[in-house]
Amino acid sequence: MHIESQLISEAHSGLQNAIEDLVKNDREEKEMLARKGVILEKELDELLELVRLKEAEIAENKSQIQDVDDRISNVASKFHETKSIIDMKHKTLQEAFLKVESEDGALLIRKEEIDEVISSAEKKGRKIIQVSAIASDEAKTCQDLLQLKKQLASFILKSREDRVRYSKTEEKISEDIQILRQEISAARTALQELSSTRASIQQEVTLYKQRIGFIEKRGPELEAxxxxAAAARNFREAGRVAAEAKSLHIEKEDLQHKREKAVLHLEKLEEEIRSNVERIQKNEELVLLKEKEAALASCNRLQLVxxxxxxxxxxxxxMGDLEEGSLLLKEAEAVESKVMELQKVYNLDIEMDEKNLVSLAFITNLDGDHLSEVCQVASFNLNAVVGSQG
Incomplete structure (x- = not known):
């Protein structure tokens, strides 16, 4: 029984192995087909997904096509509206054209009226040009007269500026002279004090010299x-004499020291005195020079006046004003007399030429001929004034 079972088992095992051998290739093919099925399913899923995407694109494309159709419909609708508007405008233009044609006649009549007005305006324009030419000539005459007045006024203002400049120069020089005189006065006061101090010190030096001479004379006497006293063995007297001699010797040395110090002080004082004297002389020379400069500036200013x-x-x-002319002559002569006096005192060499300079008050009262004449003369003589004073 056991053997049968074993045989059956072996037969069963052999059969099983035979079956396995027979289906081995099929099994491998099945596995391969199974793997291929998985791949195909995956590819199918991908294709299905791609189909869905394409369907979405197709739907989007259809939507865009619909939008384009809508826009085309809108454009067509607007075109029809525009065509209607153009038709209306064409009708309006035809009506306007008819109206313009109807107004041409009225415009022709109006043109004739305008031509008549233009002709009249041209006649008036010629008259205006004639009047304008006359006015222009008068304006030029007035402008020339004004230019002459301006030119003459510039000469006068130049003269006035020169007078102010000379006046300021006089004031500045006068201030400088005042300062120099104050310095001279202060230097003289200091010089007096220095001289007094010098005399006092000189007196002290004389006293020192006299006392030193006395001590030098007394020294040999005390020694004798x-x-x-020593020979007489009078030691007290000898001691007193020796003490007196020593005291005089000390006093002599002190006096000599004081005299030397006083002499040095005197030398310093002498130097200060010389310096003050030189400063006074220099300032006095500057005062004379400044006074001459002030006189020159004064002469120039008075000449202009x-x-x-x-x-x-x-x-x-x-202008026929004899009284005013007489007063002005006296004024000019008085000023010129002052100039001559300054020239004489300070030995100044300045020419006394008559300068034709007119005040601003006279300009407005002159006519064109007189103004032109005076302007030419003033221009010439002002240049002469500037040249002589430069």
């Missing part, structure tokens, strides 16, 4: 008295 007075007198005489 000391020897006499006199020239202006004489020029105003000439204009006053031309």
């Amino acid at each position: 008295e000391k020897k006499v 006199a020239a202006a007075a004489r020029a105003e007198r000439s204009v006053a005489l031309k």
Whole structure:
């Protein structure tokens, strides 16, 4: 029984092995097909997903096509509206054209009226041009007259500026002179004090010299008295004499020191005195020079004043104002006299030429001929003034 079972088992095992051998290739093919099925299922899923995406794109494309159709419909609708508007405008233009044609006749009539107005305006324009030319000539005359007045006024203002400049120069020089005189006064006061101090010290030096001479004379006498006392064995007297001699010797040395110190002080004082004297002399020379400069500036200023007075007198005489001319002549002569006096005192060499300078008050009262004449003369003589004073 056991053997049968074993045989059956072996037969069963052999059969099983035979079956396995027979289906081995099928099993491998099955496994391969199973793997291929998995791959195909995966590819199918991918294809299905791609189909879904394409369907979405197709739907989107259809939507865009619908939008384009809508826009085309809108454009067509607007085109129809525009066409209607154009038709209306064309109708309006036709009506306007008919209206313009109807107004042409009225415009022709209006043109004729305008031509007549233009012709009349041209006639008036020619008259205006004639009047304008006359006015332009008068304006040019007035402008020339104004230019002459401006030119003459510039000469006068230049003269006035020069007078102010000379006046300021005089003031500045006067201030400098005042300062120099104050310095001279202070230096003289200091010089007096130094001289007084010098005299006092000189007196002290004389006293020192006299006392030193006395001590030098007394020294040998004391030495002789000391020897006499020592010979007489009078030691007390000898001691007193020796003490006196020593005291005089000390006093002599002190006096010599004081005299030397006083002499040095005197030398210093002498130097200060010389310095003060030189400073006083230098400042006095500067004062003389400054006074001459001030006199020169004063002469230049007074010359301008006199020239202006004489020029105003000439204009006053031309205008028939004899009284004013007489007063101006006296003023000019008085100023010129002052100039001559300054020239004489300070030995100044300044020419006294008459300068035709007119005041601003006279300019407005001159006519064109007189103004032109005075302007030419003033221009010439002002240049002469500037040249002589430069």
